[in-house]
Amino acid sequence: MSLTVRTRFLTAIIAFALSAPFAAAQNVELPDMGSSAGTVLSPDEEARYGARMLYELRRVDMVLEDALIDDYVHALGYRLVALSERPEQPFTFFVVRSDEINAFAAPGGFIGLNVGLMHTAESESEVAAVLAHEVAHVTQHHLVRAYESMQKATLPIALAMLGAIIASRNSSGNGAEAAVISGMGLMQQQAINFTRHNEYEADRIGIFTLAKAGFDPEAMAGFFARMGRATRSNNSVEVPEFLRSHPVTASRITEAKNRVEAIRRNPPTVTESAANETRFRMMRERAHVLTSKEPAKLVDTYRGELRHADKNRTTSLRYGLALSLLRSAQATAAMNEFDRLLADTPNDIALLLPRAEAQRLAGDSTGALERLHVLAEVAPDHRAVQLAYADALNATGDKANGQRAMAVLRPILAKYGADPTTQGTFARACELAGEDARALEAHAEVALYTGRPYDAMEQLKRLLERPGVDYYQRARVEARIDELKPYMAELERQRVRKEDQDT
Ligand SMILES: [Zn+2]
Incomplete structure (x- = not known):
């Protein structure tokens, strides 16, 4: 198909794809695709279509496939789901290889979290705040309205295209991709204006789920405000995607703060612990290193940061250093760093597994195999x-x-x-x-x-x-x-x- 036709088609599809997964489609004027009204998807169809978006993202290598990070994000997400308004709804949390600060929800409870968002967050509660917001979009049926206005058959195509779009935004971009991207920005801007009510609701419900699950409810306002400041203070930095679809206004921050006050009057127990924060920071660095195109450069960055870091940051920074050494084929040096970390927490799987890999790459495959055999038994x-x-x-x-x-x-x-x-x-x-x-x-x-x-x-x-x-x-x-x-x-x-x- 020609470039213009392709672009026009994509733009039409994008308009829908974005209004659904990124926000919700309250009063959004969907492109006319010959749809007939009143075709709501069954939960099975939702699950199938959401899964296809995930497969599509995998096809273009946009999903970070790492069992340790998967387990971490799954546990974090389900801590929220368990206390959400629909704890029985199945959810799939996955990490997207993208530097953009963003997260999104798709039908069937599929929630993508970008590496960029993880990397920007300063605490586990901040990531949890964004996930709680996305979970609320799903539990409040914000996506359903979008289905009502279109024929079933167009939705999965739209979702599949979304995979391609997220991918194209991340590549360096030829002409066709650039056209797609600008079309998307435009459509997304429209989605923002139409979906304030649902955004407000997702904030409101999300912050209560956050608090009930024992996270710091102030993290939502804090993260939004910090993203907003980062955007304003540096004009060369692009507006984070999450802010484009979720604009931070003074009132949004105030609302979040007021809700915290309300929660304070009858506070649930905050179960944040130093161990949880360390775990979060380790997984954040892990995602960063595993998706880095230049791990060797990260070695220097981490070494530099370790020189000035206060004590509660050294563990995660050293973990980042050890992993970037491993990824840049400096296996022996990596092993030494893992061993320093293991001195404090000798049973940590997140240390033992890459340590064994380093040992193998350093030439001792028999020793590595023995260690892994023991772990596999227990x-x-x-x-x-x-x-x-x-x-x-x-x-x-x-x-x-x-x-x-x-x-x-x-x-x-x-x-x-x-x-x-x-x-x-x-x-x-x-x-x-x-x-x-x-x-x-x-x-x-x-x-x-x-x-x-x-x-x-x-x-x-x-x-x-x-x-x-x-x-x-x-x-x-x-x-x-x-x-x-x-x-x-x-x-x-x-x-x-x-x-x-x-x-
Ligand atoms: Zn939203």
Whole structure:
């Protein structure tokens, strides 16, 4: 399709995509896509469509896949969900590889948190404040109104496009992408003006959830104010995305403060602890280092900061230093830094796992494997531990170790089957163990969960034509194909529809 047509289509889609996930669509004039009113999605459809946005983001490598950070954000999010107005609503929290200060909610309780927002936050409560706001958009059904005004089929396309848009904003940007970006800014500006009421409600509900969950309710006002100041004091800095869709006004900050006063009169217990704050800071640095394009430069930054840091910041800064040393192939130096940290907290998994990796990269793979084996024994359900152990087993290139890695991952796979990292690690273990047919099955799952459903289907069908597929695997693959058929049919309908829109 031509650039203009493409841009026009994107702009139309963007207008909707933004009004829904970033805020809510109260009175938003949605672009006319030939919609018929009154088609509200079922919870199942919401979950499917939200999941597709996540897969789409994975396809363009925008999701930070790290079991430790995943677990952390999941626990943080669920502390809020448990005390929200709809604790039974399923949520999926994930971290987006983007420097923009932003977070967003999509249908089905999918909440994306940008690395940029984590990096800017000074306390766990600040991140929790933003998550509580997004959780409230979901629990208050702010997204539902958007569905009412459009045909079901257009929503998943819009969400899939959102994935592409978030990605394009992050790349250096050619002409087409630039056009998309400016179109988006414009549409987003409109979304702001139309959704004040829902924003207000998300603030109001969010701050109570925040307080009930034991976070500092002042963090919401504090974070908003600090973002606002950072924006005003430096004109060269772009307005953080979260502020564009969530403009900070004096009244918004005052409202947040007043609510804190109200909460104060009948205060819930604040369960913030030094240990929680240290954990937050460690995960913040971890996300920063894992998404950095120049980890070697971070080594100098962290060393410099450590020279002047007060005592409560040294742990997280040293953790950042150790991880950036590891990422820039200075394994022995990394190991030394991890050991200094382990002197204080010898059982911390977030230290032990990268420490073992450093040990392996420094040439002692037997020692690393032994350490991971011990950890794997004591934490059989811990995904990050089992993944690290399986990775180390795979790295030996040994057939027996491949078989062990398969055994280690099977119970994890039962719980995290939709996690492409677990499936991918399992696939490599299968290959090593000589179980090629089983490896193909896992590869198909990876394709499905990273936004390549047609590849997934193709791989499963090809698998059935292979000789040597046993009865059980054949039955399993056939069942999986049957399971995916309605999904594929839906994609096909939407693809036809999208092509209609394009021309
Ligand atoms: Zn909002």
